[in-house]
Amino acid sequence: MTKPIIDTRGLSCPQPVVLVLQALKGMTGSFDILVDSGAARENIRRTLEKKQIGFDAKEENGDTVYSVKR
Amino acid sequence: MKYFFASRTGIIVTGIAIGVIAPLLQYLGNPRNMGICVACFERDIAGALGMHRAAVVQYLRPEIIGIVLGAMLVAFLGREFKARGGSSPLIRFFLGVFAMIGALVFLGCPWRALLRLAGGDWNAIVGLTGLALGIYVGSLFLKQGYTLHRTQSYPNKSAGFVMPTLMIGLFLLLVFQVSFGEGNPIFASTQGPGASRAPLYISLVAGLIFGGLAQRSRFCTMGSLRDLFISRDLHLFSGVVALVLTAFVLNLVLGQFNPGFIDQPIAHNMHLWNFLGMALAGLAFCLAGGCPGRQLILAGEGDTDAGVFVLGMIVGAGFSHNFAMASSPNGIGAFGASGVAVGLIFCLATAWIMTQQRQKAA
Numbered sequence: 001m002t003k004p005i006i007d008t009r010g011l012s013c014p015q016p017v018v019l020v021l022q023a024l025k026g027m028t029g030s031f032d033i034l035v036d037s038g039a040a041r042e043n044i045r046r047t048l049e050k051k052q053i054g055f056d057a058k059e060e061n062g063d064t065v066y067s068v069k070r
Numbered sequence: 071m072k073y074f075f076a077s078r079t080g081i082i083v084t085g086i087a088i089g090v091i092a093p094l095l096q097y098l099g100n101p102r103n104m105g106i107c108v109a110c111f112e113r114d115i116a117g118a119l120g121m122h123r124a125a126v127v128q129y130l131r132p133e134i135i136g137i138v139l140g141a142m143l144v145a146f147l148g149r150e151f152k153a154r155g156g157s158s159p160l161i162r163f164f165l166g167v168f169a170m171i172g173a174l175v176f177l178g179c180p181w182r183a184l185l186r187l188a189g190g191d192w193n194a195i196v197g198l199t200g201l202a203l204g205i206y207v208g209s210l211f212l213k214q215g216y217t218l219h220r221t222q223s224y225p226n227k228s229a230g231f232v233m234p235t236l237m238i239g240l241f242l243l244l245v246f247q248v249s250f251g252e253g254n255p256i257f258a259s260t261q262g263p264g265a266s267r268a269p270l271y272i273s274l275v276a277g278l279i280f281g282g283l284a285q286r287s288r289f290c291t292m293g294s295l296r297d298l299f300i301s302r303d304l305h306l307f308s309g310v311v312a313l314v315l316t317a318f319v320l321n322l323v324l325g326q327f328n329p330g331f332i333d334q335p336i337a338h339n340m341h342l343w344n345f346l347g348m349a350l351a352g353l354a355f356c357l358a359g360g361c362p363g364r365q366l367i368l369a370g371e372g373d374t375d376a377g378v379f380v381l382g383m384i385v386g387a388g389f390s391h392n393f394a395m396a397s398s399p400n401g402i403g404a405f406g407a408s409g410v411a412v413g414l415i416f417c418l419a420t421a422w423i424m425t426q427q428r429q430k431a432a
Contacts, residue, residue: 009220010154010157010220010221010222010223011217011220011221012157012217012218012221012358012359012360012375013290013293013359013360014212014293014296014297014300014301014359015212015217017297017300017301018212018213018300021300021301036223038148038150038288039288042076042288043297043303046303046305047301047303050303
């Protein structure tokens with residue numbers, strides 16, 4: 001099975017964080033988060049760090065991809 | 071540097087900077103408890119352009135121009151300038167219109183509400199409580215999947231320069247004191263709040279600093295409460311607290327602190343309408359994704375939807391004064407209550423419809 005992707009690109013704040021919070025609640029495994037705005041990038045990073053959830057960050061075609069590992 | 075402003079310290083530094091500069095602007099001539107007010111100053115711009123004829127509130131405020139241009143410059147340096155748009159622009163326009171109608175019933179945007187509080191105007195507490203309620207209601211819809219849908223990136227950066235260019239145009243009209251004939255714009259108040267101004271270039275530089283700092287740190291008063299409601303995140307809230315405490319101390323030092331409910335500058339004490347006006351504004355800001363200051367910043371970063379919201383606020387200021395909805399120190403306007411009612415209906419309907427749609431699509 002391919003890893004689920006949460007695509008937050010183009011959404012106004014705080015929808016990116018809301019989607020991530022919902023994914024954290026609704027899913028048990030790992031997933032990727034696609035982010036394209038500076039504010040959302042920092043908000044999601046802060047949310048994950050606060051919840052002490054492990055993740056990798058990389059740049060892909062100008063977007064940031066956070067890979068949440070659980 | 072890039073990460074400094076994303077940190078807790080960065081947002082607090084931004085709050086402190088606004089808390090220092092705003093009372094100084096007031097000391098240097100801006101209206102009382104209004105060192106900076108995005109709603110009031112956009113209203114003054116609407117007046118200067120002749121979109122309303124309230125003679126006491128007309129001036130092309132350089133702070134607004136500075137905020138957009140400061141955000142643009144810093145976004146460029148940080149490689150964050152990105153032309154984008156197409157996320158329900160017409161809805162955003164009317165959210166801007168009604169946000170302004172609500173803000174002018176209270177007499178201030180969230181930044182001014184905080185500055186009024188820091189100046190001892192306890193009516194601000196009522197307004198901020200209303201603001202919090204509006205944002206709370208908006209947050210409930212957001213948690214249920216409310217969305218104005220995705221914005222699209224434009225392939226060419228140039229599309230993002232429309233708002234900054236408009237601001238440069240306003241600045242040229244201001245510095246060359248252009249007039250379109252006797253009795254025609256550009257107007258500039260000779261008395262009242264519109265005639266209270268800090269020196270032009272100081273105002274402009276203050277705006278540039280606000281815009282630059284807030285772009286980096288994502289400072290947003292609406293977001294500070296929204297993040298508390300949605301994710302218990304205190305990040306933005308710490309910046310707001312820093313702003314109020316700093317402005318309070320500076321007002322004490324400058325002799326600008328004057329506690330009470332009665333006879334506060336450019337304010338009224340009709341509690342119900344201070345509350346409901348800001349509740350409407352808070353809901354509209356929340357549905358649009360940012361307080362008026364934040365919308366100016368986004369407009370400077372190339373977000374044309376935020377630009378549409380800003381234009382909605384300027385047009386809304388015209389409606390507010392032309393249709394007797396704006397308050398004055400004597401109390402609310404003859405049609406202020408009706409304006410708030412229509413605005414609340416529009417915002418709640420928008421919130422409901424744009425949430426339903428998402429549930430069906432999912």
